[in-house]
Amino acid sequence: MSRARPVRVMAPGKINVSFRVGGPRPDGYHSVASVYLALSLYEEVTATARDDEAITVSVRNGAGLDFDLDGIPLDASNLAVQAAELIRETSGHPQGVHLDITKRVPIAGGMGGGSADAAAALVACSALWNTGYSRDELIGLAGGLGADVPFALHGGVAVGLGVGDRLTPALARSEMHWVLVPASFGLSTPKVYAVADDLRARRGHVPDEPEQVEPAILQAMQSGDVHQLAGCLHNDLQEAAIELAPELADILELGRAEGALAGLVSGSGPTVAFLTAGRQEAAELGQRLSDVAGVVALPVRGPVHGARIMA
Known part of the structure; x- marks a missing residue:
């Protein structure tokens, strides 16, 4: 029997344009109310059939990027490997696979790069092994x-509710243009949540479970009014992230001073x-941030499609 051709899938990173976080739950998680936006910064996973039953993974940087890849596990703890194993278990397929991951989304950067790898692996392995799973089944x-x-x-x-996994599609009538500034370091998501909980506890504030997002942010995205959207951006974890990495406050201040709407x-x-007013403004802001602060600044757009097989 001939071996199936490799399958290449790209999946986007994301930002939370609004992120409300409740208090800690008995299961250790936090309930959230979030508005997710997929951006044109893609992870790429190529799934190649193996002659044995092993599931293996390799990782490389995308062109022009220099992320430190040493902290990415290459064993069963890698989320893409877990995705492949899940497809194999549920479909009963006996074949192994090698997953080659090209990283473009900042690592440990709050943009869901590892989750994008897992999503791409789900789609790639499902196609490689001809499972017939629908997109809804994969979700x-x-x-x-x-x-x-x-x-x-x-x-x-x-819109994401629960722990962010209860998704409801929302409308965005036009592209929005952003500039991303990845840090040279990562932040531990559990540690950021723990600091957020501690800051709230010191103030005697334990928030209720968020049950919806603010209508104004959905209205702004639906209308494509970036100026209205600029006044709605919010992240309950921002203060905690700055507590752990105070230099983030300097970057935020610099970006606004150099022309960002928010x-x-x-x-x-x-x-x-x-957030910027348009494509040209994003390009100009990215260049100014690079020139003034010497940081990596990536102009991107959104919304974009989810995980997709590439020709």
Whole structure:
């Protein structure tokens, strides 16, 4: 029997343009109310059939990028490997696979890069092994891998409730243009949540479970009014991220001074996202941030599609 051709899949990173976080739950998680936006910064996974039953993984940087890849596990703890194993278990396919991952989303940057890898691996292995799973079936499987994985499959714009995995599509009538400033370091998501809980406890504030997002932010995204959207950006974890990495406050201040409409820390950080008025403004802001602060600044757009097989 001839071996199936490799399958290449790209899946987007994301930012949370609004992120409300409740108090800690008995299960250790936090309930959230988030508006996710998929951006044109893609992880790429190529799945190649093996002659044995092993599931293996390799990781490389995308062109022009120099992320420190040493901290990415290459064993069963890698989320993409877990995604492949999940597809194999549920489909009963006996074959192994090698997953080659090209990283473009900042690592430990609050943009769901590992979740995008998992989403791409789900789609790639499902196609490689000809499972016949629908997109909805894959999204159903994705929730067991992590809260951000279903959105990486979904793409576009969505409201996320629960732990972020209960997704409802939302409309965005036009592209929005952003500049991302990834940090040279990562932040531990559990540590950021722990600091956020501690800051609230010191103030005697234990928030209720968020049950919805603010209508104003959905209205702004639906209308494509970036100036209205700029006034709605919010992240409950931003203060905690800055507590752990005070230099993020300097980047936020610089971006606004250099012409961004607004900026926020993405998710648990430390990537900072700046909203701009349009494509040209994003390009100009990115160049100024590079010139003035010597930081990496990546102009991107969104919304974009979710995990997709590439020709």
